[in-house]
Amino acid sequence: MTTSSSERGVSLGMPELPAPAYPDDVRARLEADAREVIARYPDSRSALLPLLHLVQSQEGHVTRTGMQFCADMLGLTTAEVTAVATFYTMYRRRPSGDYQVGVCTNTLCAVMGGDAIFETLQEHLGVGNGETTDDGKVTLEHIECNAACDFAPVVMVNWEFFDNQTPASATRLVDDLRADRPVQPTRGARLCTFKETARILAGFPDERPGAVEEGGSAGPASLVGLRLARGEDAPARVVHPRGGPQEAPQDTVHEPSPAEHLSSHDAPQETSASDPAHPAGPTAEEGE
Numbered sequence: 001m002t003t004s005s006s007e008r009g010v011s012l013g014m015p016e017l018p019a020p021a022y023p024d025d026v027r028a029r030l031e032a033d034a035r036e037v038i039a040r041y042p043d044s045r046s047a048l049l050p051l052l053h054l055v056q057s058q059e060g061h062v063t064r065t066g067m068q069f070c071a072d073m074l075g076l077t078t079a080e081v082t083a084v085a086t087f088y089t090m091y092r093r094r095p096s097g098d099y100q101v102g103v104c105t106n107t108l109c110a111v112m113g114g115d116a117i118f119e120t121l122q123e124h125l126g127v128g129n130g131e132t133t134d135d136g137k138v139t140l141e142h143i144e145c146n147a148a149c150d151f152a153p154v155v156m157v158n159w160e161f162f163d164n165q166t167p168a169s170a171t172r173l174v175d176d177l178r179a180d181r182p183v184q185p186t187r188g189a190r191l192c193t194f195k196e197t198a199r200i201l202a203g204f205p206d207e208r209p210g211a212v213e214e215g216g217s218a219g220p221a222s223l224v225g226l227r228l229a230r231g232e233d234a235p236a237r238v239v240h241p242r243g244g245p246q247e248a249p250q251d252t253v254h255e256p257s258p259a260e261h262l263s264s265h266d267a268p269q270e271t272s273a274s275d276p277a278h279p280a281g282p283t284a285e286e287g288e
Helices: 024-038 044-059 064-074 078-085 107-125 167-178 194-201 220-229
Strands: 099-104 138-143 155-157 160-162
Touching: 024 044, 024 064, 044 064, 044 078, 044 194, 064 078, 099 107, 099 167, 107 138, 107 167, 138 167, 155 167, 160 167
Parallel strands: 099 138
Antiparallel strands: 099 155, 155 160
16 A cells, blocks of 8 residues: 555645746847857856856846856856855845945954944844845845955955944944945945946946046055065054054054953954854745
């Protein structure tokens, strides 16, 4: 005697429908852009990363439709495209805001105040990790090292740097973004939306007047090692805590007492590495 799947409590479910197609005019435009991108590479499959940025610039995240488009253009399977799209965190798998606000909560930024910034922004915006404000402007997330430890704590908006942040300055930043006030990164061109950023990352020029000239470069703190390597010695010094006394003259070495903290906080706060209330686990496919 056999037992049916329903009697065993197994639900096979309905097969997933094919991804919806782009409208004809959108697909024609994306195909023209994709061919331009593919022509840059001797092997077409090497164009997958920029093509994922291209389709992300269309809808603000990588949809099943976008992945099917990439597969069609490159002669890949959707499984191959999905494997790449789910590996890199720069590709969004669900709708998100015009501005991706990422607070570094890795070791140095966390100790210097990154955890406090992230906690403040969660409360101020009323969202958790990976969530978007009701107006669709800001998606907040804690992120891993931005390779800008000499400017800790660092916040990134659409991959542009905002250095040496505090809870107050980060709050002003997100308020300006939500009010559509112009925002200038510490190093780099003025901000554009996440979709516009995605198109630039796909390899297309930033056509905003003056934006290229505004491009950032390494800050003074990042160049100290280079200057030392060139023999341009500078007296050792330690910077005082934020909001404390002015830093010591360059010919004086500040020796902190055992009770003195050089961080902007007396001690590291509990890390938000996983944010248990809003875990940043893998997102489901559309329709699941």
